[in-house]
Amino acid sequence: AQTVTQSQPEMSVQEAETVTLSCTYDTSENNYYLFWYKQPPSRQMILVIRQEAYKQQNATENRFSVNFQKAAKSFSLKISDSQLGDTAMYFCAFMPWGHTGTASKLTFGTGTRLQVTL
């Protein structure tokens, strides 16, 4: 079974600054996908960024980027130029790849609550 650990329950960052959220995972799989989801106060889950484990290049989506270290089983999220709208709960998630069928289960971490301040 896979486990996902987010060791920072809460973080705070000032507007326009950079913040990094940590995520580690444990798996025996070699091929998998990793995701960061954002859950703002509306509680709608929004996909922020995803990373394929077979790709060495770190994924980037505008102000969001990841530092994927496969050997260390680490998948941190960096938010640059933080904005007030980034205030949310952030979840790291793991999905194994290559299983039969169309459903593949996402395993989530416990989340990091990020507060962006003025």
Next chain:
Amino acid sequence: DGGITQSPKYLFRKEGQNVTLSCEQNLNHDAMYWYRQDPGQGLRLIYYSQIVNDFQKGDIAEGYSVSREKKESFPLTVTSAQKNPTAFYLCASSDQGWRSGYTFGSGTRLTVV
């Protein structure tokens, strides 16, 4: 616009009652999922379904039941056997290209009164 609709947004249940949470998607996705969210515990998988008339238990299926009679619909019933049903429930779906992750509904907050 395509998406997932969960209803109701808020639901109150008396102890001993069964309640059903609705989840409908018009994304033509094959797979659908139900997650439960509690403070400090992240999201935990209750049930999932890959195709119509097929579903599998997740990590915390006890006290819950589902059906998948139509591709678009995946209702979740919280039975009286669920000891602590007060939580936020999220429905999600994914297509054959599940590598892109899930699409989530806006959730249902269930409270036992």
